[in-house]
Amino acid sequence: MEFRHLGHSGLKISEITYGNWITHGGQVEADAATACVRAALDAGITTFDTADVYAEGRAETVLGQALAGERRSGIEIFSKVYWPTGPGVNDRGLSRKHIMESIDGSLQRLGTDYLDLYQAHRYDYETPLEETMLAFADVVRSGKALYIGVSEWRAEEIRAGKELADEMGFPLVSNQPQYSALHRVIEAEVIPTSRELGISQIVFSPIAQGILTGKYLPGQPAPAGSRATDEKGGGANFIARWAGDDDVLTRVQELKPIAEDLGLSMAALAVAWVLTEENVAAAIIGASRPEQVVDNVEAAGVTLDADVKARIDEVLAPVAATDPALTVSPPKRP
Structure with missing residues (x-):
């Protein structure tokens, strides 16, 4: 496993990070989730990402239980705040009230005294x-979180947040956007701004919800048990835009010879592609089975030559999303 600095901070995190969006507490039962976390630890992963809203809090609970007994200073635990966690009008967003209540809830469910990184799940x-930002400053000063990050913020929002964080004296070090060879919307504006400000990307969906594994074939039903068939956990909704596009699926199949030439699985190739971007501190992987963790971790320490990356980009360019406007937060409610 390789480790990278998170922004301009002194914190190092594993370049492959384990996340439990959709899976823990939903698609995957607790025993299987624990097995995946153990596989991640065995593979050298030290960084774990979750959120208070995943599976209505159950994902944090399952992760906390799976990590129980680990040396706390030897791992990094991340969580997030923004999305609704209850029926009340103040049970969502980034108000001081919701942040202060949510951090306490996350710590309790995770069974820890502090988070290494606490992230604004969207812009409010x-x-x-x-x-x-003042609430986040107080969270840091209270010792409940060591660093602050954001997720899916636009370039101008990141800049405004960083200016306030610097004025208030707390470390805003990261952004967590969606990023893959099929979803490249952060490249035009977010990455250049983040480089300038000393902020790293911790990217989710590096294998495009499983599409870049190559297991979804054009003109054929989705494999049984795959994310595209997960109606209960919501996975089918997230993957639908690619799973139903035969042009995308056909082009992904063209990547198989590239992966084979490198001795990598398709999933590992996709993760390695993401990690070629120097502004990316970590790629978040998810899993419903331990062997998927082992497969994805093959990307650790892999360096893709420029010509290999160019071949991948050439194949996927006609179907890749690149418009910066696709990074959006929910508007104000009526």
Whole structure:
């Protein structure tokens, strides 16, 4: 396993990070989830990402139980705040009230005294940014989180947040966007701005919800038990835009010879592609089975030559998303 600095901070995280969005507490039962976490630890992964909203809090609970007994200083635990966690009007967003209540809930479910990174899950257009950042400053000063990050923020939002964080004296070090060889919307604006500001990307969906594994074939039903068939956990909704596009699926199949030439699985090739971007500190992988963790971790330490990356880009360019406007947060509610 290789480790990278998170932004300009002194914190190093495993370049492959284990995340439990959709899986833990939903698609995967607790025993299987624990087996996946153990596989991640055995593979050298030290960084684990979750959120208070995943499976209505169950994902944090399952992760906390799976990590129980690990040396706390030897691992990094990340969580997030923004999405609704209850029926009340203040049970969502980035108000001071919701942040302060949510951090306590996350710590309790995870069974830890602090988070290594606490992230704003989206930008909140209903709350003054100053209020949000002051609350995060107090979270850091109280020792409940060591660093602060954001997720799916636009370049101008990241810049405004970083200016306030610097004024208030706390470390805003990361952004967590979707990024893969099929979803490249952060390249035009977010990555250049982040480089300038000393902020890293911790990217989710590096294998495009499983599409880049090559297991989804054009003109054929999705494999049984795959994310595209997960109606209960919501996985089918997230993957639908690619799984139903035969042009995308056909082009992904063209990557198989590239992966074979490198001795990598398709999944590992996709993760390695993401990690060629120097502004990416880590790629978040998820798994429903331990062997998927082992497969994805093949990407650790792999360096793709420029010509290999160019071949991948050439294949996928006609179907890859690149518009920066696709990075959006929910608007103000009516």
